[in-house]
Amino acid sequence: MNENNPKLLTTDALVSFLKKASKAYRSGSPIIDDDTYDHGYLAELKKREPNHSFLHEVELEPSFGEVRLKHPMPMLSTEKSYSIEETQKWIERIKKEASKNNIDPNALSIIVTAKLDGLAAMRREDGLLASRGDGIHGNDITSVFDKGVVDAGKGISGIGELVMETDYFDKHIKQLGYAHPRNICVGVVNSDEVNKDFIQALKDKAVRFVPYTTLDRWEGSFNDLIDQHEKVQDQIIKNCVYPTDGVVAEITHTKMKTLLGATNHHNRWQIAIKKRSPTKQTRVTKITWQTGRTGRVTPVLEVEPIELSGAIVSRITAHNAGNVKALRLGAGAVVEAERSGEVIPKIVSVIQTTKRTTIINKCPSCQNDLFWDSDFLVCPNHDKCPAQVATSLGHFFKLHGQVDGFGPKSIEKMVSSEINTLKRIFAADEEVFQKAGFGETQSKNLRNELDRALNAEIEDWRFLAGFGVAQLGKGDSKRLLQNTILMDLFDLTEQEIGNIDGFASLSAKAIVEGLKQQKTTITHMLSLGFNLLETPLLSTMEKIDSPITGLRIVFSGKMTQGSRDDMKNNAEALGAKAQDAISSTTNLLVCGESVGNKKLEKAKKLSVNILNEKEYLSLIKS
Numbered sequence: 001m002n003e004n005n006p007k008l009l010t011t012d013a014l015v016s017f018l019k020k021a022s023k024a025y026r027s028g029s030p031i032i033d034d035d036t037y038d039h040g041y042l043a044e045l046k047k048r049e050p051n052h053s054f055l056h057e058v059e060l061e062p063s064f065g066e067v068r069l070k071h072p073m074p075m076l077s078t079e080k081s082y083s084i085e086e087t088q089k090w091i092e093r094i095k096k097e098a099s100k101n102n103i104d105p106n107a108l109s110i111i112v113t114a115k116l117d118g119l120a121a122m123r124r125e126d127g128l129l130a131s132r133g134d135g136i137h138g139n140d141i142t143s144v145f146d147k148g149v150v151d152a153g154k155g156i157s158g159i160g161e162l163v164m165e166t167d168y169f170d171k172h173i174k175q176l177g178y179a180h181p182r183n184i185c186v187g188v189v190n191s192d193e194v195n196k197d198f199i200q201a202l203k204d205k206a207v208r209f210v211p212y213t214t215l216d217r218w219e220g221s222f223n224d225l226i227d228q229h230e231k232v233q234d235q236i237i238k239n240c241v242y243p244t245d246g247v248v249a250e251i252t253h254t255k256m257k258t259l260l261g262a263t264n265h266h267n268r269w270q271i272a273i274k275k276r277s278p279t280k281q282t283r284v285t286k287i288t289w290q291t292g293r294t295g296r297v298t299p300v301l302e303v304e305p306i307e308l309s310g311a312i313v314s315r316i317t318a319h320n321a322g323n324v325k326a327l328r329l330g331a332g333a334v335v336e337a338e339r340s341g342e343v344i345p346k347i348v349s350v351i352q353t354t355k356r357t358t359i360i361n362k363c364p365s366c367q368n369d370l371f372w373d374s375d376f377l378v379c380p381n382h383d384k385c386p387a388q389v390a391t392s393l394g395h396f397f398k399l400h401g402q403v404d405g406f407g408p409k410s411i412e413k414m415v416s417s418e419i420n421t422l423k424r425i426f427a428a429d430e431e432v433f434q435k436a437g438f439g440e441t442q443s444k445n446l447r448n449e450l451d452r453a454l455n456a457e458i459e460d461w462r463f464l465a466g467f468g469v470a471q472l473g474k475g476d477s478k479r480l481l482q483n484t485i486l487m488d489l490f491d492l493t494e495q496e497i498g499n500i501d502g503f504a505s506l507s508a509k510a511i512v513e514g515l516k517q518q519k520t521t522i523t524h525m526l527s528l529g530f531n532l533l534e535t536p537l538l539s540t541m542e543k544i545d546s547p548i549t550g551l552r553i554v555f556s557g558k559m560t561q562g563s564r565d566d567m568k569n570n571a572e573a574l575g576a577k578a579q580d581a582i583s584s585t586t587n588l589l590v591c592g593e594s595v596g597n598k599k600l601e602k603a604k605k606l607s608v609n610i611l612n613e614k615e616y617l618s619l620i621k622s
C-alpha cells in the first residue's frame with residue numbers, strides 16, 4: 001500500500017497520514033500541497049466516514065515554548081469552499097437560520113479578507129501573544145516582539161498571523177534555500193537564538209504579526225459575493241502583500257454570529273474560499289523509461305520546466321506504456337499537467353500529440369526483452385536486472401525510515417560491485433564499501449548507519465513491508481501481523497490469509513508465494529537481531545477500546561496525580577504501549593513537571609504529540 005494514493009489506504013492509515021501532513025504543514029515543511037490534502041486525502045476520509053472524529057477536531061499545531069495560555073475564545077479551523085456551489089450552500093444555511101429568527105437575509109452584510117498563509121496567533125486583551133496550539137490552549141510567544149517581529153496591529157487585540165512579506169521573501173530569503181515564508185516565522189518563534197539568516201529580515205521589519213482586522217476588505221451582500229465570486233478572490237489576493245491561502249468570507253451581524261455559533265471544528269458564520277491548484281501546459285522533450293522494483297517499466301515525460309503549485313517541474317509521469325501509445329506521447333507533444341500528492345506530476349490532458357511514438361522493447365537496465373502485461377511493459381529478469389535489484393534494496397531502507405546514506409545512487413553503486421542482496425549489504429564492513437568505490441568517511445558512515453538500522457526501534461510491519469512481497473505493502477503487512485506473529489507467517493495457508501478481513505483470495509495466493517520466495521532472506525535478516533516492535537494482536541486488542549489503544553506513549557517528568565509507573569501500567573491496560581524513550585515510533589509524550597528542553601525538542605522534531613498530565617487524563621476519560 002502506498003501513501004501516495006489515499007484510496008488505497010486503510011482508514012487508520014489515512015487518518016495518520018492526514019495528521020502527519022497537517023503537522024508537517026504547521027511546522028513549516030509541508031509534505032503535500034493544500035489542494036491535495038483537501039481534495040485527495042481529506043475528501044477520501046469524508047466520503048468513507050463523514051462522522052470521523054478527525055474531521056471534527058481542530059488540527060494540532062506544534063507547541064512553542066513552555067508557557068501555555070488558555071485562549072479567551074477557541075481559535076478554530078475554517079470551513080472551506082472550492083466552488084461557487086460550496087459557497088452557495090454556506091449561504092443557504094445562513095439564510096435558513098436568519099429566516100427562522102425573523103432576520104432579513106438580504107440585509108446581511110459580508111466582508112471578505114485575505115486568508116494569510118502564516119502562523120496563526122492571537123493578541124490578547126492583556127497584551128500577550130498566543131500561538132494557536134490545539135485551538136483551546138496555545139503557547140505564550142510574546143517574546144517574538146523582543147526578537148524584532150513587528151506588530152502591524154500596534155497593540156490591538158484579535159486573531160492574526162505571523163507572516164513575512166512575499167516580496168521580501170522572494171528577494172532575500174528564497175535564495176537561502178527556504179521553501180516558504182512560513183518557515184521563517186516558525187524559525188523565529190521556535191528558537192531562543194534567532195538563526196543568522198533571519199536576523200537581517202527582523203532588522204528590516206519584514207516579519208510581522210498581522211491581525212485580520214487590519215487587512216483590506218471587500219464588503220457586499222450574498223448576491224454580490226456570488227456574482228463576483230472569482231473577482232473578489234483575485235482582487236483581494238492581488239492586493240495582499242503577504243502570502244495568502246485563499247480568502248475568508250464572514251458575516252458581520254453580531255446576533256446572527258451568535259445564533260449560528262460554531263462546531264468543534266469551525267465557526268459557522270465564516271468560510272474560507274480557495275481555488276484549486278491550476279494546471280499548466282508544457283512541451284515534451286523526450287521520454288525516459290525506468291524499470292521499477294516489480295519489473296514494470298514506466299515512461300517518464302521529460303518536459304520544458306514549468307512552475308506548478310510552487311514547485312519547478314521538469315518530469316511528468318505517463319503511468320504506463322499503454323498510455324504512451326493511446327495518447328500518442330513523445331517528443332514534441334504538448335500536455336496539460338497537474339501536480340498532486342505524487343512526487344512526479346501527472347497529465348490532465350493532451351493538447352497536441354506527437355508525430356511519432358516510440359515504445360521500447362528491451363529493458364533500459366538489463367537489455368532483456370520486455371513483455372506486455374495489460375497496459376504495462378514488464379522486465380521478467382527479476383533477480384538479475386540491476387534496476388529491479390537496486391530499487392528493491394532501496395525499498396527496504398526507505399521503509400525502514402531511520403537510516404541515511406542508502407539512497408538510489410549509493411545502492412546502484414553497491415549493486416554494480418556485487419553488494420546486491422540485503423544479506424551482503426548488512427555483512428559489508430568499511431573495507432568492502434571502500435573496495436566498491438566509496439570514500440573512507442562514507443564507508444565508515446555506511447557501516448554506522450547499518451548498525452543504527454539494527455538498533456533503532458522499528459515496527460515489525462514496517463520491517464516486513466520492506467521486503468517488497470507482492471500485495472504486502474505497509475497497510476497489509478500491519479493487518480497480517482495483527483493476526484499472526486512474524487515468525488508464524490510462513491506457515492499461513494492461502495485460505496487462512498483469505499479469511500482475514502481485507503484480503504482477497506487472489507492476493508492471498510500472491511502473498512503465500514511471495515513469502516515463500518523471501519523466506520530465506522527474511523529469516524536471515526531476523527537472525528541479525530533487528531529491534532522490532534511487535535504489532536499487538538487483534539485477539540488481545542479487541543477487548544480493549546480506549547482513546548489510547550494502540551498508541552505508543554512516553555511519560556516524562558514528575559506527575560502530580562499519581563506515580564509515573566502507575567500511569568504506565570494504566571496506559572498498558574488501556575491498550576497503549578509505554579515506551580522508555582522518544583523515538584520516531586512514539587505517538588504521544590505526556591509531560592509532568594520539569595521536563596527537559598532536550599526531550600521536548602526531540603518530540604517536536606519527530607512530530608510527537610505533546611500533552612500535559614491534565615490533558616492526558618482528560619483524554620483517557622473521554
Ligand SMILES: [Zn+2]
Nearest residue numbers: 363366379385
Ligand atoms: Zn531489466
